[in-house]
Amino acid sequence: MRHFAVELEELNQALLEMGAMVESSIHCSVQALVDRDERMARRVIEDEARINRMELDIDSRVTRLLALNQPVAGDLRLLIIALKINTDLERMGDLAVNIAERAISLANVPPVKPLVDTPRMASLVEDMLHRSLDAFVKRDATLAAKVLPADDEVDALRDNIYSELLDLMQNTPGVVPNAIHLMFVARNLERIADHATNIAEDVIFLVKGVDVRHHATEF
Amino acid sequence: MRHFQQELEELKGKLLEMSALVEAAIQRSVSAVTQKDRSAAEQVLRDEAHVNELEMAIDEFAINLLATQQPLAADLRLIVAALKINTDLERMGDLSVNIAQKAVSLLSEPVVTPMVDIEHMSALVESMVRKSLDAFVTHDADLARSVLAADDAVDSLRTASYHELVSFMEKNPQNIPQALDLIGITRSLERIADHSTNVAEDVLFLVKGIDVRHRSEARR
Numbered sequence: 001m002r003h004f005a006v007e008l009e010e011l012n013q014a015l016l017e018m019g020a021m022v023e024s025s026i027h028c029s030v031q032a033l034v035d036r037d038e039r040m041a042r043r044v045i046e047d048e049a050r051i052n053r054m055e056l057d058i059d060s061r062v063t064r065l066l067a068l069n070q071p072v073a074g075d076l077r078l079l080i081i082a083l084k085i086n087t088d089l090e091r092m093g094d095l096a097v098n099i100a101e102r103a104i105s106l107a108n109v110p111p112v113k114p115l116v117d118t119p120r121m122a123s124l125v126e127d128m129l130h131r132s133l134d135a136f137v138k139r140d141a142t143l144a145a146k147v148l149p150a151d152d153e154v155d156a157l158r159d160n161i162y163s164e165l166l167d168l169m170q171n172t173p174g175v176v177p178n179a180i181h182l183m184f185v186a187r188n189l190e191r192i193a194d195h196a197t198n199i200a201e202d203v204i205f206l207v208k209g210v211d212v213r214h215h216a217t218e219f
Numbered sequence: 220m221r222h223f224q225q226e227l228e229e230l231k232g233k234l235l236e237m238s239a240l241v242e243a244a245i246q247r248s249v250s251a252v253t254q255k256d257r258s259a260a261e262q263v264l265r266d267e268a269h270v271n272e273l274e275m276a277i278d279e280f281a282i283n284l285l286a287t288q289q290p291l292a293a294d295l296r297l298i299v300a301a302l303k304i305n306t307d308l309e310r311m312g313d314l315s316v317n318i319a320q321k322a323v324s325l326l327s328e329p330v331v332t333p334m335v336d337i338e339h340m341s342a343l344v345e346s347m348v349r350k351s352l353d354a355f356v357t358h359d360a361d362l363a364r365s366v367l368a369a370d371d372a373v374d375s376l377r378t379a380s381y382h383e384l385v386s387f388m389e390k391n392p393q394n395i396p397q398a399l400d401l402i403g404i405t406r407s408l409e410r411i412a413d414h415s416t417n418v419a420e421d422v423l424f425l426v427k428g429i430d431v432r433h434r435s436e437a438r439r
Contacts, residue, residue, distance in 0.1 A: 070289040173392040177385050
């Protein structure tokens with residue numbers, strides 16, 4: 001039987017690897033949208049299968065660790081949080097795929113508007129994901145707490161994008177179908193930020209033992 | 220060990236309680252939209268705190284069971300599934316809050332479009348939620364499979380209403396905000412259906428030991 005600590009370390013690595021993959025999907029999906037690059041968008045869609053396999057692998061690792069090692073206290077909490085982070089990462093991957101699909105729909109139609117806020121939103125969101133996973137691996141609650149305020153910035157960008165697109169649609173009804181795609185891209189990025197926030201909250205729970213979900217402002 | 224079995228039953232009972240709350244929230248949020256019922260929407264917003272508290276209580280209860288009972292095999296799988304289902308239910312609660320918020324914003328706008336098929340869609344979605352939880356409690360794989368089939372029906376309803384609303388917006392630019400709210404509502408209903416599909420998949424894993432996630436061919 002392998003040492004528990006070694007297996008935990010492998011689990012960390014697996015989550016980090018999945019996180020890197022998801023981060024790259026988010027980045028490429030928005031890049032594909034900005035560059036009108038259909039091939040890049042298709043790569044994101046193809047990579048989804050790999051992300052899904054990683055999710056299944058991490059789930060079975062955790063279940064095996066729970067079964068074989070009967071961990072208590074800190075280790076148990078760690079494993080439960082690994083399960084939750086795994087679910088969040090997989091959902092982020094799905095959302096990136098949805099952005100990539102919309103990038104394909106938009107690649108061959110005239111541009112709706114110059115995209116400024118969307119890539120800005122994407123890099124904020126990627127950064128949130130990166131830092132929340134970093135905080136998980138380092139068990140650093142302070143680092144995790146710093147992720148939380150970025151969520152408000154993301155929401156503000158989303159609101160900007162929404163009202164800009166709404167004006168555009170009302171003045172130029174012909175752009176409606178394509179403008180809606182851009183609205184959903186903003187919405188998906190906002191949802192990805194919410195998942196990164198979940199991870200950060202889980203890390204705080206892990207390190208401090210306090211549950212900040214549903215009242216993150218207390219932190 | 221008798222005691223442990225009772226605690227597992229208690230865990231299931233708590234999840235059923237949570238799902239009853241979430242189902243009521245979905246139903247209220249939809250009637251807030253279709254009946255223009257502000258008080259129904261407000262109740263959904265008020266009940267969210269309760270759903271959130273229950274989510275944290277269930278997490279705590281499940282983690283305590285893992286810590287104190289050191290369950291093996293089937294019991295372990297059951298508790299892991301309960302944790303996942305708990306997360307899905309909480310997300311469904313959030314989505315019904317989104318619907319309630321859009322219902323409030325629609326109150327101040329004139330009704331302009333045929334209400335797409337929100338009532339039909341939400342009836343389907345509510346039944347998926349109920350069936351997926353029943354399947355969990357009774358370990359019924361067939362019931363879980365029927366939920367997966369219903370998901371396709373919800374997706375086609377959503378796609379149809381989406382196209383209807385987009386062409387409505389092109390013809391009636393002054394009513395775009397309302398139509399966007401309606402698109403958001405159908406999207407939330409579709410997401411709720413996706414979460415009950417997750418629950419059904421967890422049940423199949425629990426009962427049959429096969430992981431049907433990400434393998435659409437194996438679900439049939």
